[in-house]
Amino acid sequence: MIGVLLRRVLRWAALAGAAFVILSILAVMLLRHVPVYGSMVMLERKVQSWIAGETLTIQHHWRPWGELSHHAKLAVIAAEDQRFATHRGFDVDEMRRAWEASRNGGRLRGASTISQQTAKNLFLWTGRSWVRKGLEAWFTVLIEALWPKQRILEVYLNIAEWDNGVFGLEAAGQHYFGVSADRINEVQASRLAAILPNPRAWDAARPGPHVERRSQWIRQQMRNLGGPRYLEQLASN
Numbered sequence: 354m355i356g357v358l359l360r361r362v363l364r365w366a367a368l369a370g371a372a373f374v375i376l377s378i379l380a381v382m383l384l385r386h387v388p389v390y391g392s393m394v395m396l397e398r399k400v401q402s403w404i405a406g407e408t409l410t411i412q413h414h415w416r417p418w419g420e421l422s423h424h425a426k427l428a429v430i431a432a433e434d435q436r437f438a439t440h441r442g443f444d445v446d447e448m449r450r451a452w453e454a455s456r457n458g459g460r461l462r463g464a465s466t467i468s469q470q471t472a473k474n475l476f477l478w479t480g481r482s483w484v485r486k487g488l489e490a491w492f493t494v495l496i497e498a499l500w501p502k503q504r505i506l507e508v509y510l511n512i513a514e515w516d517n518g519v520f521g522l523e524a525a526g527q528h529y530f531g532v533s534a535d536r537i538n539e540v541q542a543s544r545l546a547a548i549l550p551n552p553r554a555w556d557a558a559r560p561g562p563h564v565e566r567r568s569q570w571i572r573q574q575m576r577n578l579g580g581p582r583y584l585e586q587l588a589s590n
Contacts (some may be wrong), residue, residue: 397478412524413519414524420535421510421535422535425542429510442497443466474512475508515545525557529558540572544564
């Protein structure tokens with residue numbers, strides 16, 4: 354009896370796993386071509402506000418690649434993932450440095466690429482767990498295999514969180530500077546990129562000393578990458 358029950362459980366587990374794989378592949382293939390009007394992190398923030406008895410208005414407006422500031426595209430790469438154009442979803446060198454730093458007693462720092470952050474924000478939830486990291490790796494592999502680099506960055510810029518309830522570059526530009534996504538200049542872009550590690554606590558419009566120093570560093574990195582010419586690499590990947 355136990356053996357029969359175990360075989361049934363394993364059979365159903367295998368079917369559920371196969372269904373998850375197929376559905377996740379289909380979802381990623383679909384989202385390569387259609388605008389993304391929401392994400393799991395947006396849903397999570399909404400649920401959190403309901404639980405807290407608050408009303409959170411999600412500010413989000415999808416903008417296609419051509420309507421996103423080139424300064425903003427380059428700034429987030431300079432700030433978050435300078436090998437974005439060449440890696441295949443995971444920056445092994447950065448992961449190794451982060452691991453070595455933590456082993457030597459330093460603070461454990463993130464080494465997530467833009468691809469990993471896109472996978473997490475779009476399909477998963479915030480927080481830390483091995484289950485979430487495993488699912489994040491799976492979706493990262495999928496989007497790297499099925500989306501061009503331009504599409505990954507386009508989706509990332511449209512769903513990144515920039516303040517409580519503020520998602521995407523269009524909403525962030527309007528929220529902080531009163532400008533649309535295509536009008537964001539270099540300084541504004543660097544400040545938006547500077548607050549990404551802690552967007553609900555830091556302010557791009559009124560940056561404190563830490564954010565201002567970080568935004569200056571980001572602008573220098575943008576120049577080191579070669580300026581807007583760097584973005585040409587994304588068209589061929």
